[in-house]
Amino acid sequence: MTTNGSTGFYTMVMRRGLLTCLCFLMSLMANAEPGERSAVINALNAVPVYFVTTASGAAPAVGAQQQADFVPVFLYSQEADIAKAELEREGATQLKVVRSELGILYSGKLSANNNGIRYGLVANPTQLAAARRLAANANFSEVPIFVAKHKQSGEVMTTKQPSGTLTIPLFLEVQRLESALVKLGKQLPDLAGEFRVEAYPLSRIVDDMSSGTLDPQQVQMIPPTD
Missing domain, CATH: 3.40.1350 (Trna Endonuclease; Chain: A, domain 1)
Known part of the structure; x- marks a missing residue:
């Protein structure tokens, strides 16, 4: 950090x-x-x-x-x-x-x-700079959330919990998501390089959860590494 x-x-x-x-x-x-x-x-x-x-x-x-x-x-x-x-x-x-x-x-x-x-x-400057780069938007000014999406289908990456349920991991630190994708590629070589990282304002994610567009019970918030 x-x-x-x-x-x-x-x-x-x-x-x-x-x-x-x-x-x-x-x-x-x-x-x-x-x-x-x-x-x-x-x-x-x-x-x-x-x-x-x-x-x-x-x-x-x-x-x-x-x-x-x-x-x-x-x-x-x-x-x-x-x-x-x-x-x-x-x-x-x-x-x-x-x-x-x-x-x-x-x-x-x-x-x-x-x-x-x-x-x-308040947005961390390093994470904000990463969001601006990924979103190709120099005006991106909110706290960012980083999400992995499949390059071909555009589907959001999900993870399977021990209970068998699928959750959507949402990262507040881009480096932590990038590390997770590297680990995934080593465990499942067919998926190596198949995902891209996108950035969204945290406010949009909260709004989607509040409106029901995104089920909050399926969301797994991944905090930064402090």
């Missing part, structure tokens, strides 16, 4: 996060039925997320100024550690890195429990 440098990291994320690198939160599931909403949250909860907070659970001050009304949330604990260290260099004290789950973030519980402070997931 790389952060493309740590100097001014938290300040940069604060500025950028409010503009282009956030996933939509509650609005994505506003029209989902309670059962569907619960299934989406459960699927997303396979992914840990991290953010910086004060010892009392409040949003940290930025540059020893007023309390922030936006808290960036990271997919890598290392990024949260970097953010914490930078805030401490700027004078903030009694900070800690908190681990939560992606589904909890999307459910809105974090904001509801913290006086309406907004929490937003």
Whole structure:
């Protein structure tokens, strides 16, 4: 995992996060039925997320100024550690890195429990660059999901679970998907080189699960290697 440098990291994320690198939160599931909403949250909860907070659970001050009304949330604990260290260099004290789950973030519980402070997931620069390359879209600005599709049929790759059910693995780190495809090719040589990697905004995946286009119970979220 790389952060493309740590100097001014938290300040940069604060500025950028409010503009282009956030996933939509509650609005994505506003029209989902309670059962569907619960299934989406459960699927997303396979992914840990991290953010910086004060010892009392409040949003940290930025540059020893007023309390922030936006808290960036990271997919890598290392990024949260970097953010914490930078805030401490700027004078903030009694900070800690908190681990939560992606589904909890999307459910809105974090904001509801913290006086309406907004929490937003921020794209890792390395994964965002990979998504822009794969999608051939320089304007791709959301947290990406990486999916393997068969080059000829276009069908999404599935994996068979011990129970016999098929699941769709959705990766938040392109390197982890690429490694999985290499392993698959070694185990099943006939499938070597038969899949391509595509990138989609995480918000689209959540929207598809919320609308029923994608069954959340068939989704296997694969978190980054932290």
